[in-house]
Amino acid sequence: MLAPTQTFSTDCTDCPRLAAHLAAIRQRDPDWHARPVPSFGSLESRLLVVGLGPGERGANRTGRPFTGDIAGELLYPSLHKFGFATEAWPLNADGWANAGLELKDCRITNAVRCLPPQNKPLPVEIRQCNDYLGQEIASMPNLKAILILGAVAHQAVLRTFGLKVKDYPFGHAVRHVLPGGVETFTSYHCSGYNTRTGRLTTEGFEAVVGAIRDKLDRLG
Secondary structure: OOOOOOOOOOOOOHHHHHHHHHHHHHHHOOOOOOOOOOOOEEEOEEEEEOOOOOOOOHHHHHOHHHHHOOHHHHHHHHHHOOOOOOOOOOOOOOEEOOOOOOOOEEEEEEOOOOOHHOOOOHHHHHHHHHHHHHHHHOOOOOOOOOEOOHHHHHHHHHHOOOOOOHOOOOOOOOEEEOOOEEEEEOOOOHHHHHHOOOOOHHHHHHHHHHHHHHHHHHHH
């Protein structure tokens, strides 16, 4: 695995385009988080969920991954169903992060920590943020499984291990055992676009999360 060299901070401004975009959002909506989004869940967890990046009215607003956007409306209920979250709904009655929701043996992060314009990070921004992901993975001593949401996140995870996509191809419900024994479980991203078009169904997504539950249960 590649050696990480950076420490994540919500004050990071390493990507000028993203930093300027977030500064403009904070001026427009001062009560929004609009900064690099920290991970959610314990580093002692055996499962790491890796998404692409914050949604504008989701994590970028609330400061918690997949909280406030459509993707979280599939992710969190699925995690709850299989025992990885104490509650199914990520938001409270006021529309902000549900303080009562806790993750169990699970941590959630993103390949890119800042909201990009038009939700499209540049390749250089994905690479710039990759060291933070590498540091996170290296800091999880009990890590056994990574749930990867989408092709960009898949590429980012492989990059932290120094691996190539051609050797570990992406696809829905595809599993790979990486050097060192960590197993990846890939899924189409649980975005509103994928669920609206039927590319990803609730049943299809839950099957992937259920397979992770089965693996961890077998490990004891």
